[in-house]
Amino acid sequence: MPDLRAAGLAIFRAALEAGDPARLIPAAVRLEGAHLVVHDRAFDLERVRRLLVVGAGKASGAMAQTLERLLGERIADGLVVVKEGALYPTRRIRQVEASHPIPDERGLRAAEGIVELARSAGPEDLVLCLISGGGSALTPLPVAGVGLEEKRRVTRLLLEAGATINELNAVRKHLSRIKGGQLARAAAPAPVVSLLLSDVIGDPLDVIASGPTAPDDSTYVGALEILGRFGLLEAVPASVRRHLETGARREIPETPKAGDPLFARVLNVVIGNNSLVVERAVEEARRHGLTPLLLSRSLQGEAREVGRAFASFVKEVVAFRRPIPPPACLIAGGETTVTVRGDGRGGRCQELCLAAALELQDLPGILVLAAGTDGTDGPTDAAGALADGETVRRARALGLDPRRALGENDSYTFFHALGDLVVTGATRTNLMDLYLLLISEGG
Amino acid sequence: MPDLRAAGLAIFRAALEAGDPARLIPAAVRLEGAHLVVHDRAFDLERVRRLLVVGAGKASGAMAQTLERLLGERIADGLVVVKEGALYPTRRIRQVEASHPIPDERGLRAAEGIVELARSAGPEDLVLCLISGGGSALTPLPVAGVGLEEKRRVTRLLLEAGATINELNAVRKHLSRIKGGQLARAAAPAPVVSLLLSDVIGDPLDVIASGPTAPDDSTYVGALEILGRFGLLEAVPASVRRHLETGARREIPETPKAGDPLFARVLNVVIGNNSLVVERAVEEARRHGLTPLLLSRSLQGEAREVGRAFASFVKEVVAFRRPIPPPACLIAGGETTVTVRGDGRGGRCQELCLAAALELQDLPGILVLAAGTDGTDGPTDAAGALADGETVRRARALGLDPRRALGENDSYTFFHALGDLVVTGATRTNLMDLYLLLISEGG
Numbered sequence: 001m002p003d004l005r006a007a008g009l010a011i012f013r014a015a016l017e018a019g020d021p022a023r024l025i026p027a028a029v030r031l032e033g034a035h036l037v038v039h040d041r042a043f044d045l046e047r048v049r050r051l052l053v054v055g056a057g058k059a060s061g062a063m064a065q066t067l068e069r070l071l072g073e074r075i076a077d078g079l080v081v082v083k084e085g086a087l088y089p090t091r092r093i094r095q096v097e098a099s100h101p102i103p104d105e106r107g108l109r110a111a112e113g114i115v116e117l118a119r120s121a122g123p124e125d126l127v128l129c130l131i132s133g134g135g136s137a138l139t140p141l142p143v144a145g146v147g148l149e150e151k152r153r154v155t156r157l158l159l160e161a162g163a164t165i166n167e168l169n170a171v172r173k174h175l176s177r178i179k180g181g182q183l184a185r186a187a188a189p190a191p192v193v194s195l196l197l198s199d200v201i202g203d204p205l206d207v208i209a210s211g212p213t214a215p216d217d218s219t220y221v222g223a224l225e226i227l228g229r230f231g232l233l234e235a236v237p238a239s240v241r242r243h244l245e246t247g248a249r250r251e252i253p254e255t256p257k258a259g260d261p262l263f264a265r266v267l268n269v270v271i272g273n274n275s276l277v278v279e280r281a282v283e284e285a286r287r288h289g290l291t292p293l294l295l296s297r298s299l300q301g302e303a304r305e306v307g308r309a310f311a312s313f314v315k316e317v318v319a320f321r322r323p324i325p326p327p328a329c330l331i332a333g334g335e336t337t338v339t340v341r342g343d344g345r346g347g348r349c350q351e352l353c354l355a356a357a358l359e360l361q362d363l364p365g366i367l368v369l370a371a372g373t374d375g376t377d378g379p380t381d382a383a384g385a386l387a388d389g390e391t392v393r394r395a396r397a398l399g400l401d402p403r404r405a406l407g408e409n410d411s412y413t414f415f416h417a418l419g420d421l422v423v424t425g426a427t428r429t430n431l432m433d434l435y436l437l438l439i440s441e442g443g
Numbered sequence: 444m445p446d447l448r449a450a451g452l453a454i455f456r457a458a459l460e461a462g463d464p465a466r467l468i469p470a471a472v473r474l475e476g477a478h479l480v481v482h483d484r485a486f487d488l489e490r491v492r493r494l495l496v497v498g499a500g501k502a503s504g505a506m507a508q509t510l511e512r513l514l515g516e517r518i519a520d521g522l523v524v525v526k527e528g529a530l531y532p533t534r535r536i537r538q539v540e541a542s543h544p545i546p547d548e549r550g551l552r553a554a555e556g557i558v559e560l561a562r563s564a565g566p567e568d569l570v571l572c573l574i575s576g577g578g579s580a581l582t583p584l585p586v587a588g589v590g591l592e593e594k595r596r597v598t599r600l601l602l603e604a605g606a607t608i609n610e611l612n613a614v615r616k617h618l619s620r621i622k623g624g625q626l627a628r629a630a631a632p633a634p635v636v637s638l639l640l641s642d643v644i645g646d647p648l649d650v651i652a653s654g655p656t657a658p659d660d661s662t663y664v665g666a667l668e669i670l671g672r673f674g675l676l677e678a679v680p681a682s683v684r685r686h687l688e689t690g691a692r693r694e695i696p697e698t699p700k701a702g703d704p705l706f707a708r709v710l711n712v713v714i715g716n717n718s719l720v721v722e723r724a725v726e727e728a729r730r731h732g733l734t735p736l737l738l739s740r741s742l743q744g745e746a747r748e749v750g751r752a753f754a755s756f757v758k759e760v761v762a763f764r765r766p767i768p769p770p771a772c773l774i775a776g777g778e779t780t781v782t783v784r785g786d787g788r789g790g791r792c793q794e795l796c797l798a799a800a801l802e803l804q805d806l807p808g809i810l811v812l813a814a815g816t817d818g819t820d821g822p823t824d825a826a827g828a829l830a831d832g833e834t835v836r837r838a839r840a841l842g843l844d845p846r847r848a849l850g851e852n853d854s855y856t857f858f859h860a861l862g863d864l865v866v867t868g869a870t871r872t873n874l875m876d877l878y879l880l881l882i883s884e885g886g
Contacts (some may be wrong), residue, residue, distance in 0.1 A: 275763075294765040295738075296755040305748030312739040312777060320718075322737040323766065334755060 004367035004438045005386060007288040011281050011329070011436055012371055012422065018280035019272050019373055019429035021063040021197070026070065028195060028271040036071075036126075038193050039269050045074055049124040052190075053078030053093050054114045054183070056139045057132025057209055058374050059197050061088040061095050062428035064130055067195075068093055079117055080130060081110035081138045086426040103140035103148060111139035111178050118183055121190035129183065129192060133199025133374070133430040135209030141178045143243050150237040151175050161230035169210060170218035171226055173255055174244060180206070180216035180255035184266045187213075191265040198273040199374075199430050201298040201334060205268050213266055215258035220247030274298075274432040277373055278333040281434055285329035290438060292329050299334030299435065303348040304406060306336050307355030307368075310437055314356075314366050317439045326365075330437040338378070344410020347378025349433055350385040350421070354411045357387035358402055364389050365440040371422045374430035380412045382421040384433070394418055447810035447881045448829060450731040454724050454772070454879055455814055455865065461723035462715050462816055462872035464506040464640070469513065471638060471714040479514075479569075481636050482712050488517055492567040495633075496521030496536050497557045497626070499582045500575025500652055501817050502640050504531040504538050505871035507573055510638075511536055522560055523573060524553035524581045529869040546583035546591060554582035554621055561626055564633035572626065572635060576642025576817070576873040578652030584621045586686050593680040594618050604673035612653060613661035614669055616698055617687060623649070623659035623698035627709045630656075634708040641716040642817075642873050644741045644777060648711050656709055658701035663690030717741075717875040720816055721776040724877055728772035733881060735772050742777030742878065746791040747849060749779050750798030750811075753880055757799075757809050760882045769808075773880040781821070787853020790821025792876055793828040793864070794854045800830035801845055807832050808883040816877060818870040823855045825864040827876070837861055 017023070028038065035042040045051065051074050055064060061082040068075060068090045078093030083100040098107030121127050142151045154175065158168050173180030184192050194213040196205070205214035224244050227233050233241060246252055256262055278297045285292040295313075299306060313330055316322050336348045346354075349370035356368045371377065371384025392402050398417055405414040415421045460466070471481065478485040488494065494517050498507060507523045508531040521536030526543040541550030564570050585594045597618065601611050616623030627635050637656040639648070648657035667687050670676050676684060689695055699705055721740045728735040738756075742749060756773055759765050779791045789797075792813035799811045814820065814827025835845050841860055848857040858864045 294759070294763075296752075296759045297763070298755040298758050299752060300755065301748040301751040302745065305744040306752060308744040309739075309742060309749060309752050312741040312743065312775075315741050316737070316739045320737075320740070332755075 004388070004440055007290065008367050008369040008386065008436050008438050009422070010288065011284040012369060012434055014284035015277045015281045015434050016373060016424070016427050016429060018276050019431045021059060021066045021428060024271045025063060025066040025195065028269055029070065031070065039267060041267060043126055043191070047124070048126045049122065050076035051126050051128065052076060052117055052121055053080065053128045053130065054117055055080040055130030056114065056135035057197065058083045058086055058100070058134035058430040059132040059428060060130045060135065061086050063132065063195065064088065064090050064093045064095060067128065067130065077117060079110065079113050081107060081114065083134055083138065098138045100134050101137045103137050107138050107140050108148060111141035114139065115141065115178055115183065115186045118187040121187050123189040125190040127187040127190050127192045129194040129213050131194055131209045131212065132197040133209065135212070136179065139178050141176055143175055143177055146175055146237070146239045146243055150240055154236050154240055157232050157235055158230065161232060163226065163230060167226045169207065171223045173210060173216055173218055174220050174223045174247060175240060178212050179210035180218070181211060181214055182255060183212035185256050185262055188262045188265065192267070194266070194268045196268060196270045197430055198270050199432050201300065203270045203273050214268055215260065215263055216255035217257065219254060220244050224248055272429065272431055274333040277431050277434050278331055281331045281436065285331065290327045290329035291324050292331055293324050295330055295332045297333040299332045299336065301336055303336040303338050303352040304355035307352035308359055310368060310435065311356045311359030314360060314368070314437050314439060315363070318363060318366065326439040327441045328439045332435040333432055335432040338409060340409050342408030342410060344405065344408040345380060345413055346409050346411035347372070347380050347382065347384070349377040350380070350382065350411035350415055351406065351409065353385040353387040354402060354406050354414055357391035358406065360387070360389050361392045362389050365442065367438040369422065369436040370433060372433050373427060375424040375427040381423065382412065383424045383427070384422040385411065385415040386420045386422060391418065391420065447831070447883055450733065451810050451812040451829065451879050451881050452865070453731065454727040455812060455877055457727035458720045458724045458877050459816060459867070459870050459872060461719050462874045464502060464509045464871060467715045468506060468509040468638065471712055472513065474513065482710060484710060486569055486634070490567070491569045492565065493519035494569050494571065495519060495560055495564055496523065496571045496573065497560055498523040498573030499557065499578035500640065501526045501529055501543070501577035501873040502575040502871060503573045503578065504529050506575065506638065506640070507531065507533050507536045507538060510571065510573065520560060522553065522556050524550060524557065526577055526581060541581045543577050543580045546580050548591070550581050550583050551591060554584035557582065558584065558621055558626065558629050561630040564630050566632040568633040570630040570633050570635045572637040572656050574637055574652045574655065575640040576652060578655070579622065582621050584619055586618055586620055589618055589682045589686055593683055597679050597683055600675050600678055601673065604675060606669065606673060610669045612650065614666045616653060616659055616661055617663050617666040617690060618683060621655050622653035623661070624654060624657055625698060626655035628699050628705055631705045631708065635710070637709070637711045639711060639713045640873055641713050642875050644743065646713045646716050657711055658703065658706055659698035660700065662697060663687055667691055715872065715874055717776040720874050720877050721774055724774045724879065728774065733770045733772035734767050735774055736767050738773055738775045740776040742775045742779065744779055746779040746781050746795040747798035750795035751802055753811060753878065754799045754802030757803060757811070757880050757882060758806070761806060761809065769882040770884045771882045775878040776875055778875040781852065783852050785851030785853060787848065787851040788823060788856055789852050789854035790815070790823050790825065790827070792820040793823070793825065793858055794849065794852065796828040796830040797845060797849050797854045797857055800834035801849065803830070803832050804835045805832050808885065810881040812865065812879040814865045814877055816870060816875060817873040818867040824866065825855060826867045826870070827865040828854065828858040829863045829865060834861065834863065
């Protein structure tokens with residue numbers, strides 16, 4: 001029987017490498033003589049006065065490092081904000097760390113610096129943006145008169161009221177000076193090239209890092225309607241309501257919309273997404289002698305329920321050689337969510353694995369691997385976990401109670417005790433999760 | 444574009460026919476001269492004094508009708524209890540209706556009649572049992588001193604405390620005079636042949652209809668431990684605790700265990716299960732020009748989350764021609780569950796479809812069908828529902844709010860208004876659910 005654990009980890013590592021900006025940036029951006037060629041456009045760097053780099057996101061430090069290796073001294077200045085611990089040495093582009101997912105003052109100051117730098121750009125300059133998931137929380141830049149804490153309070157109220165992520169973002173974009181295309185507006189009239197790593201299903205430009213260089217289709221009026229719908233007009237801080245009402249009266253500018261002439265000078269290019277990750281996993285699974293079957297690159301839903309569904313797919317291969325005969329590797333990408341009910345420590349991938357393990361007890365020759373490509377699954381230092389038919393038995397022998405661990409959202413403690421966490425540290429990328437279901441022949 | 448709706452319904456109908464006892468009983472039981480041949484055993488009916496038929500379950504009326512067509516006047520007597528409305532005319536086998544899923548007095552009297560008939564059998568008689576899902580609730584037969592209402596109270600307390608179905612069944616079998624092999628014991632020393640339609644993943648004989656003719660591995664001591672674990676020893680009716688304690692002191696017999704000599708004369712044959720349904724769907728999909736892919740026959744989990752996962756699979760086929768290119772039909776079987784939070788009307792299949800519809804808005808050329816093979820999805824008169832890319836738009840045009848309907852578990856009202864329920868009436872079978880994801884070429 002092949003070593004499924006080794007194969008699973010090798011497939012995950014190969015997928016991470018496929019998502020590394022060190023590969024993706026040279027594939028998207030190249031120098032041809034003095035021309036910087038991006039997508040179908042060429043920028044003559046000899047006619048560019050200053051090449052400025054700004055950016056934010058979990059992988060933006062690694063992006064900055066790669067870009068600097070490519071462009072070197074052609075970069076006049078740069079400022080990128082990254083999650084604590086995800087700094088990658090650069091010489092010309094300044095990198096600063098800030099808090100994620102709860103924004104802090106360091107992020108605010110960095111966001112101010114980024115908008116300043118963008119604003120300093122003239123028509124003969126070129127602004128390169130390096131955007132990746134997490135960029136929104138890393139660049140909290142509330143409008144004048146609204147504090148960080150007040151903005152956080154609005155977020156909390158909307159979440160508790162059951163607002164969707166789109167509703168939440170519509171309000172937040174209208175309390176920000178950088179989100180919803182406003183970074184692109186700050187850079188105007190300079191041309192802007194945004195290179196994006198997408199951590200959102202379908203790669204919507206206005207959602208990735210809250211779309212700092214993308215047209216926004218939400219409005220001040222809409223933001224007020226959303227607060228009204230949830231009965232929050234009185235509950236939000238007065239400064240927030242005042243700002244939105246001023247915007248609704250058109251006394252301050254709206255976020256830039258599609259069709260705004262400023263976007264004629266903006267090029268947004270998604271240089272990596274979850275497709276890369278799952279397609280690379282398909283190749284690598286084949287290299288390990290496993291027949292790959294790609295189920296989805298847009299998986300979402302409650303982690304434990306997805307884990308149970310995965311277990312039923314594993315059982316089908318083992319018992320009935322469907323949908324494909326073993327040795328096989330079923331592959332999916334996407335990002336699940338966890339409804340937190342307990343006080344434990346864990347993350348969506350670890351919880352998915354724990355739920356799957358409970359359904360796969362004593363089944364030999366199988367392995368489930370779930371891990372986040374950013375190396376951080378929930379508020380833990382693990383990327384994810386591994387589970388197989390022995391997981392529950394081994395856990396019980398250690399005095400662990402798998403059902404209780406699942407009930408208390410304590411998957412980290414569980415897999416930590418077993419030594420079955422997938423730990424990568426910061427990964428240089430952030431392209432959602434990879435889910436692997438490995439089944440060996442005669443498993 | 445093919446008519447996906449017609450194709451989906453045709454596949455579901457074909458799958459239902461594959462599960463009809465009119466096919467399954469003749470495939471499992473045949474007359475060779477005067478011999479009744481079941482599986483690898485032959486019973487010489489000329490040496491059988493009385494052929495008795497007992498049974499319980501949603502499909503047991505249809506099973507009785509088929510069996511009577513096969514054996515006719517060879518049947519000396521029979522009594523089968525079915526869910527209200529699922530009577531199928533028979534002449535020698537008596538059929539009675541009872542309440543499901545909440546047991547009633549009619550079920551209790553029928554269960555008494557069944558045990559009486561079984562007890563009347565001698566060594567020269569042959570008892571045929573016709574068991575299908577729902578048989579447990581249709582034959583409530585509490586031990587002496589415990590009332591129906593008291594037994595229901597125990598069930599409720601255990602469910603509220605978070606007991607698993609196995610824990611619940613361990614307690615219930617020890618408060619019953621028919622479950623957990625006790626029907627087989629009542630029939631001893633007569634030989635018993637049980638024909639079972641399985642509505643449980645994996646076809647465990649001790650779980651289907653609570654295993655009236657199967658060995659039971661739970662115990663009185665275990666039942667008390669379970670109540671203790673959930674802190675319910677004081678909360679359950681005194682009569683219940685007294686009975687379990689009497690059993691734990693071995694003053695009354697345990698349920699029969701594996702190895703009990705009585706099972707040497709018992710033959711349990713699963714004549715149909717969800718595999719039949721999904722395999723027939725695979726064939727029928729192919730007949731409609733759709734490439735079939737069977738994902739699982741053991742799907743479980745929260746219905747709305749399974750629906751979201753299904754939507755991601757549909758999108759993958761549409762956008763990336765994975766895991767297979769269209770025209771395609773992804774197929775799964777199993778049975779999901781619904782955590783009821785709202786006051787609406789619905790069922791697991793309808794809720795699955797509603798959740799999928801929300802993720803598939805405006806996607807052309809696709810169809811999701813989810814339906815229960817027993818024709819009853821939750822406490823509704825529908826088997827399930829159909830959803831496609833137009834579902835949400837059409838619903839909004841009618842003034843319906845899909846998210847609210849999902850939030851209130853009101854999927855029946857929703858699909859009823861759209862005319863998108865799958866309605867079959869009683870179906871003659873009960874083999875869990877069928878889930879179909881149809882994607883047309885160029886969808």
